[in-house]
Amino acid sequence: MKLFMFAIGGDYRNSNVELHDVRFATGETEAECYPELHRQWWGDAESLHLDAWGELAQADGYDITISAEPVAAGQPRLFFVNLGGYNGTEFGELHKNLLLVAEDAKAAVARALAQVQGWNEPHKDGVFEVDKALDLSADLARRGLHLHLRPASAEQPFRFSCGYIPIGRMPETYPAG
Known part of the structure; x- marks a missing residue:
């Protein structure tokens, strides 16, 4: 799978x-x-x-496998984070999609915001906005599948x-x- x-x-x-x-x-x-x-x-x-x-198959320096076997408590989780912002030269909102491994959504959002580069206008309220942070590990668990993360021996794009x-x-x- x-x-x-x-x-x-x-x-x-x-x-x-x-x-x-x-x-x-x-x-x-x-x-x-x-x-x-x-x-x-x-x-x-x-x-x-x-x-x-x-x-x-890999994200944020971790190999990804899917199985029916539950993940041990306290393991990091995989998050999909969607950022929105503007650069002043393109009409409309720009998006940056990130896959980040973190302990919780708060940590994933903090890491995502630290990676924002190249946008000179905020999405709203003077900051870059996280439009969505989706916990993929929890999403799969609701379907009876479990996302296992293992540190990768070599990072791959x-x-x-x-x-x-x-x-x-x-x-x-x-x-x-």
Whole structure:
């Protein structure tokens, strides 16, 4: 079982531009995750598409494995942190997505804010805003799966693919699951 991160997009009701979200799903391949992405998508089903995807085999210097075996108490957890801000040269809000290993959400947020660079305007209230900090370890545990983190012997960058892959109109071709 592998953990995948997806940047998905599509339309919602009468939106003027397509909307995007970052979602996580488990499977042996990206394609095995498509039914789960459909269940998670809140927009118009037929417009759902992938914009980026990749397996999370490692994050923040830790190897990642998924299993049914519970994690020992007191182990660090994996957080997805989404930061929002502006740089003054691009119209709209910019986002930075981080995967951080920490003891709790407060520590993950503090580490994320320390990494903000290149934005000269705050999101709101004079500070860079953490739009969302998602505890991926807890999210998987609610589904009966457990995220195990082990310090990596060598750090590897997150390898991902980008492209427009429509998945909204072909659920009958997805693997069972």
